[in-house]
Amino acid sequence: MEHITLLIGIVIVTALVFDFTNGFHDTANAMATTISTGALRPKTAVAMSAGLNLVGAFLSVEVAKTISGGIIDESSGIRPEVIFAGLVGAIIWNLLTWLAGLPSSSSHALFGGLIGATLVSVGTHGVHGQAVVMKVLIPAVAAPFVAGLASMAATRLTYRLARTRAEADTAKGYRAGQIASAALVSLAHGTNDAQKTMGVITLALITGGVVAPHSDPPMWVIASAGLAIALGTYLGGWRIIRTMGKGITDIQPPQGFAAQTGAAATILASSHLGFALSTTQVCSGAVMGSGLGRKGGVVRWSTARRMVVAWGLTLPAAGLVSAGAAFLADQGTWGVTAVAVLALAIGGGIWAASRRKPVDHTNVNDGPAAEPAGVITTALQTVAPPPAGPVASAATAPASAEAVVAPTHPDPVAAPTHPDPAQSPARPAAATS
Incomplete structure (x- = not known):
């Protein structure tokens, strides 16, 4: 029993480490648009988000029940080693995508890790x-579209209602609206993502015989998970904030307000229903929808395609890493030790690589051209090349590859206009960027 107790302790610590990475990986969900439009200063934004993530962790346990007793069969012979291996795979994928600045799904990394480790150690009957x-794949496909359509409609409605008002007259109201909607997204994020770690810890306690099957998370589990995700949120995932705030579309305050409101409504509804969806996918879909909702708005589809590729790779990639970790962990104490050492080495290497071109609150709004290209970014570029930078020439930036511009109001950057009609026919067509 002493070995099991020690192992459960290791699993709990590892789960809280995952929760911490979830916090800084997903800070962009709530605060990217608020930071990119200047509604809040970067450090103020992440501090507010951290506090509301902590509050949100105490509001519900429905998603935690989905994790602890819905996806994985508690009675199939799941051992703490299996959960440890699943968490290792999720943490490594979170760190890799953070290094690349890609807003992938921490939720799906966790699901993929648990499923991959369970399949290797127990078999298909354990899943x-x-x-x-019903509770992972269908919401993963539907939620970005729902949030995108909601934010697109909200963006159009917002601009229509304010069409007779000067921008200076509405700026203060939109700033207040962005702050309020960002707070709502942060609260919703706490009610959904913090619960996933609660569910994992509860599953570990059940497998170790510490609590009864189908139990709710104990209060100390809720509090520790909330604190871990809040601390990670406060540190700020600046690389991903840059991608979400500047890399998908050029966000204006009305769009930021509409995107965050649509995302918050989607996340809160899913938490109430017990759907453990990806808040990253919801918020990304909402940002894209807000780009399409503004006339003359630009959506950089190459960046969006890279994100979708990362979403598609998350479940199998995390599952594959966790499957290997589970195979080692099943060998006994030396195997668990080997998995822990390898995970620490990989995590340290990723952190060292991130220090070469650091991104923090001082340069988070520099734009997507300054985004560091990591190993994962390079690999994903072979599938979907990133958008060309502002220095790209017309010969190297293919038309319509980077953006979709609403035809009624051409974007002045994407398609320059010239008042002299004699010059217009002679100029070559400008490439979008």
Whole structure:
């Protein structure tokens, strides 16, 4: 029993480490648009988000129940080693995508890790396939579209209502609206993502015989998970904030308000229903929807495609890493030790690589051209090249590859206009960027 107790302690610590990475990985969900439009200063924004993530962790346990007893069969022979291996795979994928500045799904990294480790150690009967489809895969596909359509409609409505007002007259109201909606997204994020770690810790306690099957998370589990995700949020995932705030579309205050409101409504509804969806995918879909909702708005589809590729790779990639970790962990104490040492080495290497071109609150709004290209970014570029920078020439930036511009109001950057009609026919067509 002493070995099991020690191992459960290791699993709990590892789960809280994952929760911490979830916090700084997903800070962009709530605060990217607020920071990019200047509604709040970067450090103020992440501090507010951290506090509301902590509050949100105490509001519900429905998603935690989905994790602890819905996706994985508690009675199938799951051991703490399996959960440890699943968490290692999720943490490594979170760190890799953070280094690349890609807003992938921490939720799907966790699901993929747990599923991959369970399949290797227990077999297919350890995974509830129907629950995975109904509560993970279907929401993963539907949620970005729902949030995108909601934010697109909200953006159009917002601009229509304010069409007779000067921008200076509405700036203060939109700033207040962005802050309020960002707070709502942060609260919603706490009610959804913090619960996933609660569910994992509860599952570990059940497998170790510490609590009864189908139990709710104990209060100390709720508090520790909330604190871990709040601390990670406060440190700020600046690389991903840059991508979300500047890399997908050029966000204006009305768009930021509409995107965050649509995302918050989607996340809160899913938390109430127990759907453990990805807040990253919801918020990314909302940002894209806000770009399409503004006339003359630009959506950089190459960046969006890279994100979608990362989403598609998250479940299998985290599952593959966790499967290897589970195979080692099943060998006994030396295997668990080897997994822990390898995870620490990989995490240290990723942190060292991030220090070469650091991104923090002082340069987070520099724009996507300054985004460091890591190993994962380079690999994903072979599938979907990133958008050309502002220095790209017309010969190297293919038309329509980077942006979709609403035809009624051409973007002045994407398609320059010239008042002299004699000059217009002679100029070559400008490439979008």
